[in-house]
Amino acid sequence: MDIPDLELNVTPMSTPFPLLHGEVDADEWLTAALAIAENHGRLVALWGSDSHRRKSGRFTLSAVYALENGKLLWLDLPLSGQLVNYPDISGIFPYAARMQRAVADLLGLHAEGDVDARPWLNHGTWPADYFPLRREFTGTEVRAWPPVTDYPFVSVAGDGVHEIAVGPVHAGIIEPGHFRFSVVGEKTLRLEERLGYAHKGIDKRFEHLPASQGHRLAGRISGDSTVAYAWAYCMALEAAWGWQVPARALWLRALMLERERVANHLGDLGALGNDAGFTFGLSQFMRLKEDWLRLNKILFGHRFMMDCIAPGGIAFDLDLAGVEQILSQCEVIEAEVYELRAIYDDHAGLQDRFLGTGAVGAELAARLGLTGLAARSSDIANDVRIDCPCAPYDELMVNIAAHPEGDVAARVAVRFDEIIESLRLIRQIVRDLPVGAIASRSSKMPAGRGAGWIEGWRGGIFVALTVAKEDRITRCHAHDPSWQNWPVLEYAVIGDIVPDFPLINKSFNLSYSGHDL
Amino acid sequence: MRKILKQIAKTGIATEAPPKASDVEASERIHNEILKILGRALTIREVDTGSCNGCELEINALGNVYYNLEGLGIKFVASPRHADMLLVTGPLSRNMAQALQLTYEATPEPKLVVAVGDCAINGGIFGTSYATLGGVDKVLNVDLAIPGCPPEPIEILQGILTAVRYRLPSSR
Numbered sequence: 242m243d244i245p246d247l248e249l250n251v252t253p254m255s256t257p258f259p260l261l262h263g264e265v266d267a268d269e270w271l272t273a274a275l276a277i278a279e280n281h282g283r284l285v286a287l288w289g290s291d292s293h294r295r296k297s298g299r300f301t302l303s304a305v306y307a308l309e310n311g312k313l314l315w316l317d318l319p320l321s322g323q324l325v326n327y328p329d330i331s332g333i334f335p336y337a338a339r340m341q342r343a344v345a346d347l348l349g350l351h352a353e354g355d356v357d358a359r360p361w362l363n364h365g366t367w368p369a370d371y372f373p374l375r376r377e378f379t380g381t382e383v384r385a386w387p388p389v390t391d392y393p394f395v396s397v398a399g400d401g402v403h404e405i406a407v408g409p410v411h412a413g414i415i416e417p418g419h420f421r422f423s424v425v426g427e428k429t430l431r432l433e434e435r436l437g438y439a440h441k442g443i444d445k446r447f448e449h450l451p452a453s454q455g456h457r458l459a460g461r462i463s464g465d466s467t468v469a470y471a472w473a474y475c476m477a478l479e480a481a482w483g484w485q486v487p488a489r490a491l492w493l494r495a496l497m498l499e500r501e502r503v504a505n506h507l508g509d510l511g512a513l514g515n516d517a518g519f520t521f522g523l524s525q526f527m528r529l530k531e532d533w534l535r536l537n538k539i540l541f542g543h544r545f546m547m548d549c550i551a552p553g554g555i556a557f558d559l560d561l562a563g564v565e566q567i568l569s570q571c572e573v574i575e576a577e578v579y580e581l582r583a584i585y586d587d588h589a590g591l592q593d594r595f596l597g598t599g600a601v602g603a604e605l606a607a608r609l610g611l612t613g614l615a616a617r618s619s620d621i622a623n624d625v626r627i628d629c630p631c632a633p634y635d636e637l638m639v640n641i642a643a644h645p646e647g648d649v650a651a652r653v654a655v656r657f658d659e660i661i662e663s664l665r666l667i668r669q670i671v672r673d674l675p676v677g678a679i680a681s682r683s684s685k686m687p688a689g690r691g692a693g694w695i696e697g698w699r700g701g702i703f704v705a706l707t708v709a710k711e712d713r714i715t716r717c718h719a720h721d722p723s724w725q726n727w728p729v730l731e732y733a734v735i736g737d738i739v740p741d742f743p744l745i746n747k748s749f750n751l752s753y754s755g756h757d758l
Numbered sequence: 759m760r761k762i763l764k765q766i767a768k769t770g771i772a773t774e775a776p777p778k779a780s781d782v783e784a785s786e787r788i789h790n791e792i793l794k795i796l797g798r799a800l801t802i803r804e805v806d807t808g809s810c811n812g813c814e815l816e817i818n819a820l821g822n823v824y825y826n827l828e829g830l831g832i833k834f835v836a837s838p839r840h841a842d843m844l845l846v847t848g849p850l851s852r853n854m855a856q857a858l859q860l861t862y863e864a865t866p867e868p869k870l871v872v873a874v875g876d877c878a879i880n881g882g883i884f885g886t887s888y889a890t891l892g893g894v895d896k897v898l899n900v901d902l903a904i905p906g907c908p909p910e911p912i913e914i915l916q917g918i919l920t921a922v923r924y925r926l927p928s929s930r
Contacts, residue, residue, distance in 0.1 A: 367888050438853045438857070446883075461907075464813075525765065527819070538910075583761060584762055587761070
């Protein structure tokens with residue numbers, strides 16, 4: 242083990258990134274969490290499973306941690322007998338709270354202690370004694386189920402305090418979620434989020450699909466991160482099945498991942514300009530994004546590259562003409578981005594809205610577990626491509642983009658830096674692209690366990706997968722970095738004015754669907 | 759300011775001809791048709807009932823300079839009370855069913871419902887489960903469905919135009 246004072250019996254898993262796996266009891270579950278927190282590790286994901294056939298007990302709780310040295314640690318806590326309680330770790334990692342509430346809704350397992358026991362994903366629309374992830378339920382039972390119920394928001398009292406309720410249907414073309422603001426005048430005293438509107442039973446749905454088709458569902462967990470999710474899923478499946486992926490396929494996966502990052506950053510930079518009243522920025526960046534997506538369509542057959550990554554490799558190849566198109570497009574886009582960045586930087590009105598708005602300091606960010614792009618804007622340098630680089634990132638040597646200020650301006654700056662860095666990576670990938678096969682499939686589909694860990698454009702995406710023989714999925718849990726970052730947004734807006742909320746929200750641009758599952 | 763003007767001049771007009779399907783040829787003609795049918799611009803309220811966000815990306819793309827939706831007299835509005843059409847995406851999650859129903863009730867007659875994407879048609883890859891009802895038609899009458907995962911902006915635009923031309927007069 243890599244943590245002082247923590248002795249656990251762990252074994253390395255056969256994933257392309259360093260991952261240790263072990264079983265713990267309830268005491269070790271807590272001591273491990275404490276030791277990891279003290280040693281600057283962070284919780285990546287937490288979920289539960291119904292292990293049905295295990296003799297000693299029925300349910301298992303699982304957590305994955307990222308240690309300071311970049312290694313990942315996957316701990317299973319098997320609950321004995323019919324036990325449904327486990328020790329709460331939200332006192333150590335506050336962002337575990339919503340994950341624990343989701344486990345309660347989907348599996349009926351409860352964190353013990355002084356925890357927020359309100360349902361999270363279940364809005365009252367399925368019965369409180371219906372736990373879709375338990376084996377006795379198929380997930381497709383149809384009953385006359387109730388409509389949504391009221392949610393007990395925390396209310397703020399005082400002179401002149403009033404509430405503003407927003408959503409789930411928003412004014413713009415965005416995903417569904419509810420925001421409850423407690424305000425005095427224009428100033429936000431408190432924001433409380435209610436999510437789960439886009440819950441579509443993805444964890445259970447995986448169990449109805451052949452493992453060899455699961456990448457299609459994974460690629461639709463969050464449409465803007467389809468490449469990252471499909472890759473993370475395939476990485477997990479290939480580890481479980483012991484499949485080797487040809488080098489060329491891995492390099493082309495990285496090409497798509499970086500193209501996905503650029504596409505989203507271009508769109509966000511436009512939208513951020515727009516939310517600060519600078520529509521010129523929106524029309525310019527949306528034009529660049531459209532050009533970018535159209536080349537995706539030409540080269541990969543799909544504007545967002547959905548279903549282009551499949552178990553064993555990829556579903557298309559890139560020819561020399563394609564390489565030329567990519568190189569010349571990178572040149573054009575890079576020149577335009579530099580020009581637009583100069584315009585953004587020089588625009589007093591825009592900078593006035595960006596600077597100091599929605600600030601999250603490094604200390605608060607670390608305590609709340611902020612991750613990915615948003616963390617890099619708050620002086621926390623984590624990036625899966627750098628911390629545990631899988632092929633081809635071990636050869637590409639990504640330069641981290643980081644800004645310390647933690648405000649909207651910093652999140653804008655990180656996006657600009659990352660576009661330029663991704664353009665550099667894309668050029669390097671197509672120039673050094675290894676020759677050879679683009680997929681290597683095998684008839685070998687044994688039972689096993691695997692995991693995937695990919696830096697999507699928002700942050701690290703983790704997929705935990707257990708497969709049974711005959712191409713079946715026993716459990717698949719995909720974790721979006723938005724689980725960590727949504728609660729931080731509630732802090733980022735405190736003291737800012739309500740009209741700055743859309744701007745701050747956009748600067749994080751978190752996933753609803755990826756969180757709601 | 760000089761840099762902004764320079765960039766605008768350099769970019770020029772990037773707007774492309776609208777889709778030729780439904781024997782429509784020019785943006786002016788589409789605009790005129792919408793005016794003739796509705797007496798004013800077409801206004802749309804978009805509702806995501808559990809989509810993966812892919813359809814939202816493409817609907818947002820309709821606003822870029824290539825498709826220039828507003829130039830055709832079509833705009834997205836913030837309230838269903840201002841809308842002629844609901845553009846609905848996603849498998850219908852149980853958690854969104856009531857919100858969709860309320861949004862529909864808040865939309866004045868005559869109104870159109872267009873389902874965008876495979877999920878809104880039948881639940882798509884998410885199917886029907888404890889969490890999703892399947893297609894949007896489980897709750898609302900759908901006037902037109904636009905298949906695809908996600909449908910591309912040009913297909914969504916074609917669908918919107920088709921719905922306006924063929925469905926709205928009969929629903930009056």
